[in-house]
Every structure is written in structure tokens, then in C-alpha cells.
Amino acid sequence: MFILYIPLALMILYMINRMTNALCIQKEIPEERQPKVFRTINILITILLVSSYIEVLFT
Structure with a gap:
């Protein structure tokens, strides 16, 4: 899960910055x-991504 989430989070941050x-x-x-x-x-956006990762991790 962690391996997939990091590249997607970086891609989201890049798109948001653009x-x-x-x-x-x-x-x-x-x-x-x-x-x-x-x-x-x-x-x-980082707070949103971390909180969504924690939510997915613990549900």
C-alpha cells in the first residue's frame, strides 16, 4: 500500500503545483x-494526503 501511495502523492503534489x-x-x-x-x-495538500493515508491504513 505504502509503495503505491508515495508515487501517487508526489504526482498529486506536482499537479497541484502546476x-x-x-x-x-x-x-x-x-x-x-x-x-x-x-x-x-x-x-x-500534504496534510490532506497524510490524513487520507492514515484513514485508509486504519480502516
Whole structure:
């Protein structure tokens, strides 16, 4: 289970980062705010992925 989950989680993070980049470009977010946007979204997605892994693991 763990072996399959890690590559899928990395692929999800990569796709989310691509969409975040497109959002920053479309909404013309200033360069100095972009790292904060990326950090926030990455932390939230990582929490979501970890919690979903724990839920699948223990159910």
C-alpha cells in the first residue's frame, strides 16, 4: 500500500503545483507573494494526503 501511495502523492503534489503556478499567472499575483501561496497550498495538500493515508491504513 505504502509503495503505491508515495508515487501517487508526489504526482498529486506536482499537479497541484502546476495548477497553483497557472493561478498565480492568471491572477497576476506579485512575485514576492507567490512563495507564501505555494507554501500554504503545499502544506494543506500534504496534510490532506497524510490524513487520507492514515484513514485508509486504519480502516
